[in-house]
Amino acid sequence: MKLRIVIGLFLVIMLGGCWDNKDINHRALPIAMGISYQQGNYEVFLDIPKVTEKNEGIQIISAKGNSISAAVNKISMNLEDQVDLLHLKVLIVDKAFATQGLSEITASTIRSRHISPKTMFVICDEPLDRFFKGINNINNGDGKEIYDFFQKNSGWNPEIAHTPVWKVFRSIHSYTNDVVLPIIKSGESTAIQSMGSGILKNGKMVARLNNEQTLLYNVYDGNSLDGKIEVIGKATVQIVSSRIHNESKFVSGKPVLNSELKLKVIILDVIGNPSVEVIKTELQILLRRVMDQIFRKVQLANADIFGIGQHYRDDLPRMELAQWRTKYLPEAKINLEVTTTIRNTGNLKLR
């Protein structure tokens, strides 16, 4: 009997733990947050899926404030529910903000722990109000496109960069690692349209890659499942596996990276009647040309998106490594060798 009373009392006391609990139907759980920055003022957009019987549509709410949390607070104040950023999946910033620098918002995201470090970072190519109006179009679907667009198990494609917040955070502090962020805008026939990607150096956008270049960046980064490459005028191929082998050394004080990219592809489409050999050489020439373009861009911007400096950690003392981006990267010589194997030609024979 005594024990029962004790257990009962214990349960009653434990109930007190729920004293400030807010039920799930009183929380607003945004899946995407847009942030634009103009003259010391942040404007925050929240994309909250409507929880109704039909589960359709989204609600776009925006507010202005001196800081992001102030703006979010303002939304929470004016909304009948409490805003909970726990399940935020996508963070969208406009181009002007990205060029100005994202280090502060990254730091505050990491510090507060309200937003998961796995959240995707995205740059928007048009003003955010227009973008959110675009994706709020009922004809586009159930309103969660922005979430599905970046999910690897649904809408993601190898032409789209894939960078969570923690990688941006790493790029801001690291000596040898930079990132690319996807650039999107609202589309005409689809909700969202990919516009390539932006190269971020220390949290600032310094250059852009187009969709094709982003695909090859992903290939080089070992992140390219099912990427399709068009060999102009000859064929379209699909990458089935890629391997990278890097060899780093110093030649007369300048870093030299011998990089070997091994691709296995299958042929999807053939135009005219080219031989396998022709497709192979054309593909290699194309890959080398595009990669050289990217390398040149990277060196011009001093942004090490490939983590080339990582290979020189053993050769450079720490003080020198800190100057990797400015002193060594522009002088680096990257010799790319591409070997492709055409694994099969599909259901049809090729000469």
Next chain:
Amino acid sequence: MSKNLQVTATYVVSHLGLIFFLYPIDVIESTNEAHWMPVLCGFLFHLAIVAVYLKALSYFKGQNIVNILLNKSKFLAWLVLLPALFYMSWIIVLAVRAFSEVLSIAILSNTPLWILMLLFLSVPGFMVLHGQIGGLLRLSVLLGFLFVVPVVFVMATSFQNIDWHYFFPLWPAQGAFSFLAHSAFYKSLFAYTGGFLLLGFLPSYAEFKSRAIYAGSLILLPAYLIAVYVPVLTLGEETTRQLQFPYLFIVDTIEINWLMFDRINVFLLLSLVAFGMFFISLTFWQILCVIRLGMKDISPNYLVPGLIVVVFIVCLCIPDWKTTDKLFQWNTALRLYVAIATPILLLITGWIHAKKSKVELRKT
């Protein structure tokens, strides 16, 4: 009956609770590169003091440290036991305060701190009162079975985003041992010295072979390395330095599509909280041992609640994380004294004891 499994489990579980919170950042702060050196140095230090301690205890079969010392000389006993007592009370205060702050930062940001601290005191208090040492030893095996699977799962998946290039350079160009001059290194020793005193209290309650402890330390070594190296390999040294709890952050970045839980940090945290409570209850029990065997045999029914109230009040007096950190720093000197003096003094006592009994044996 020998209780090797229980003692090994107790040893491993009580240490695991200390490794993943404060330890990584202390090691990372102590040096810029080659973090395996401070980790290994700390581990060797740990092995050395444990070896000396176990050797010393082996001279006295089935006696615990309090009885051994009090039988030899009162002065020597208090030279060892008083600092140890002070150290253990200090550790309880810090552990309770730090664990509740971590919980507050990581998951329960709305819950008042004092409730968390009370939880961290009342549950271990209950464990000690109800289970005594036999119960605690058995509990360690249960905790092992329950929580080792999620902890190992989280540890394994935390390798998801590592870049092995960050492992280099293996040997720093200059100042390889400069970490020895850094105070953060001595602070990091906390994870090595927190639980070893317990081994001296066990012999009169549970028989165990020293092999069981060494086997346990082999399980701990990878845990020490993972706690430091997974953040460094994922983020790089410069970025890791910015974080308060690097390992917890890394666990937050893990992405597993097929798992229905978004943040697997919860598994790790809850397991570690259980381990932390276990560690606190063990320390409570050691304090009880010293007071009851060495000073006055007060019933635990009064002693444990009394201790809880005192610790709780002290914890309430610590206003912020900075003070907690400072207290950790100040604790270093005492920690080193307890970790070094206790085993060595005990070993010397053991030597003299062994010599004396040999002489007596020859006389008869």
